[in-house]
Structure formats: C-alpha cells, structure tokens
Amino acid sequence: MFPMLSTENLERALGFYRELLGGTETYRFPEGEHPVFLVLKLGESDVGLGAITSDSRPLHGQPLRPAQGHRIELCVYVDDVDATIDRMRASGVPILLEPTDQPWGERVAYVSDPDGNLVMLTRS
Incomplete structure (x- = not known):
C-alpha cells in the first residue's frame, strides 16, 4: 500500500516528513x-x-481537501520515540500523546502532521 496525502502547504509537510x-x-x-x-x-x-492548489485537477474528479477529523492514521x-518527540516539540508540532509504554511491548506517541493527519510514532 502506498498512502498519498493531500496538503495545503507542501513545504510545511516536507518539513514534517523529511526533516x-x-x-x-x-x-x-x-x-x-x-x-x-x-x-x-x-x-x-x-x-x-x-x-x-487552486488549479488542482485530480484524475478521480473529486475535490482535494485537507484532513478534517480522524480520516487516516x-x-x-x-x-527513538522520545528523541523524535523532543525534536518535534522543539519545532512546534502538536503532541497528542506523550511517549507511553504499551501493554503489547511498544513505546508509542501520537502527533499531528501539518494537515491534521494523526501520526503514531513507535520504535522500529
């Protein structure tokens, strides 16, 4: 599966996913x-x-829109979940769940990307 996200600000999204x-x-x-x-x-x-963009014309013909509510995670x-959260916090990323050990053995945190998509961070 290859997720494709629509964004109102490509540079801001790149800052999140790339940087x-x-x-x-x-x-x-x-x-x-x-x-x-x-x-x-x-x-x-x-x-x-x-x-x-104002002239975006997707192949499927449906209007592109930023995330609203919980459409995708x-x-x-x-x-390192904690170090990643520290970098994100310093960059102003909304932290939705601080790093927390889960009963199934993973350390998990949640953030919101620049377009409001939920992003779960966990150890690799």
Whole structure:
C-alpha cells in the first residue's frame, strides 16, 4: 500500500516528513523548484505528498481537501520515540500523546502532521 496525502502547504509537510521524520525524497513532479507531488521513503515504506492548489485537477474528479477529523492514521517506525518527540516539540508540532509504554511491548506517541493527519510514532 502506498498512502498519498493531500496538503495545503507542501513545504510545511516536507518539513514534517523529511526533516523531522528523516524521509528521503525519491520522486518529484514536476522536476525543479515548484513540485506539486513528491514521494518520500520512510524506512521500508513510501508516502506521497500532493499539493492542494487552486488549479488542482485530480484524475478521480473529486475535490482535494485537507484532513478534517480522524480520516487516516499513519504509523511511522523510528529509532527513538522520545528523541523524535523532543525534536518535534522543539519545532512546534502538536503532541497528542506523550511517549507511553504499551501493554503489547511498544513505546508509542501520537502527533499531528501539518494537515491534521494523526501520526503514531513507535520504535522500529
């Protein structure tokens, strides 16, 4: 599965997924300074980020809109949940659940990405 997220601010979304979560850009369209779609590699997975613009015309014909409510939840594996949360907090990312040990053995935290998508961080 390859999730593709729509974003009202591609640079802000890149700051979150690339800078704070360590994603590596693997695809850009169009090439150059002003892409409208990017793919980032996060560990063994990819996530697509598509810019919502006034002239966005998706193939499916449905209007693109930012997240509202709990439509999707992403799980991102990180090396150190606490250190990742510290970096995010310093960057102003909303922390929804502080790092917490779960009964099934994982350490988990929740944050909100720049478009309101829920992101669960857990140890890899």
